[in-house]
Amino acid sequence: MLLVPVDARSLPWATLAVNIAGSLLLGVVVGWLDDRHPQARAFLGTGVMGGFTTYSAFAVASAAFIGADPGALGPAALLIAASVLGGILAAFVGLVIGRRIADVPGELEDPEDAR
Template structure:
């Protein structure tokens, strides 16, 4: 149920960002928006996974699988690569490469940021460290 609710939030956020530009937009606007959404989503998913460890499975399900899964979109990415690539092959290839490599980099940066959020200097983590 948490994943479904989170997915609804993520889809609504993506729709709010893309629907205003759907009608009469430049042919590259929606692929560019999808690229930005997927890169931001990968970054935020990394933050969620890095910050919320196994002690918070419900929050990870809601925010990670649900919200970020609903916010990002692989299917639109695939369609944009094919449609853009059919008229401008280099642009389609660039879109695919930036999404894949940029998304991987964004996810790694988000993971590091998320881990840093929970790594508070000076905080005692276990009773053994208190001695």
């Protein structure tokens, strides 16, 4: 966020795209690893996906956009709703994909189950 200055005159579409993609990928990670690999899930979910998504950048850019043009509340509200609802939908789709990947025989079996 600090490397890319906030342009208060434009909606943060790139940030929206990154957050939705991150929600999808986090859903895949959680659905795939579930409780079988808690350390890998924590590293990939919290660490990698937490660093990939940019919720704070989205919040600052949205607030700056509204502050620069109070008349832009409508488009900003649509962007905010799209981010939240799109993120939830993407996470749901990711969970479904991750669970299907986990159901593939021989994929990342728990060492105790392999015995």
